[in-house]
Amino acid sequence: MFWRAIGLAIIAVAMLAIGCARQSDDLMVFAASSLVDVASEIASAYEPTIRPAHVVVHTGATSQLRAQLEQGARADVFLLASAEQAEAAQAVGLIEAPRVFARTRLILAVSSGSDAPAILEDLARPTTRVVMSPIDVPIGAYARASLRRMSADSRFGADFANRVLANVRSEEPNARQQFAKVRLGEANAAFAYATDVADGESGIRVIEIPERFNVMVAYAAGTIVASRQPERARAFVTYLVGVEARQVFRRHGFDDP
DSSP states (O other): OHHHHHHHHHHHHHHHHHHHHOOTTSEEEEEEGGGHHHHHHHHHHHGGGTTTSOEEEEEEOHHHHHHHHHTTOOOSEEEESOHHHHHHHHHTTSBSSOEEEEEEOEEEEEESSTTSOSSGGGGGSTTOOEEEOOTTSHHHHHHHHHHHHHHTSTTTOTTHHHHHHTTEEEEOSSHHHHHHHHHTTSOSEEEEETTTOOTTGGGEEEEEOOGGGOOOEEEEEEEBTTOSOHHHHHHHHHHHTSHHHHHHHHHTTOBOO
16 A cells, blocks of 8 residues: 555656646656657657647656556557557557557566676576566566577576566666666666667677567557647657658657558
């Protein structure tokens, strides 16, 4: 009960901050944290079409953003790091029909220390310190799906996923915070989006995950049903799947939808 109250308080504070950050005619976009850089660039490119209004981007874990919307936070467009979760949000009447606008894949981000994993199998070593996100967060769900695929292969063994999960030292709310833990040396391995990290960046090494063990990450956008400016929101979603926005996503390493 205590932690639920704390969670609701955090959501309430976030909702207040969001309300203070926007003007009534601004377009409020809720975006998954892994889109923070590209979403800002997209917003800047689109903003001249709606001036004097602005495009205000609020980022966070997809699950946290959904919770804020369900608690009454005002927004116009929702960009999720999971097409499956977008469809679920549509099913409960939170957003209109979602559209996939970009894709990426998983990689394993590991620290540069001598105790860091060198190959995927090393994830199950008792000395490996893994950081992950909860299963209701897209990166957490994707990571577990990848581990299940590995466990189904004799190279890893049927208990591989369980042995890796036993090495999880902490659960972080989103992909970016997982990556930060590895970069700071508080963990030495984390599943990450390929668009979040480059090999050698800040002492990070990348271990590629073969396609048969990987999971295709689909980003989807939907107009929020409670939006006070649905036509403007739908126009922004249409822009996201257009040629101009696609070029921006490509520059940031995303694949076409």
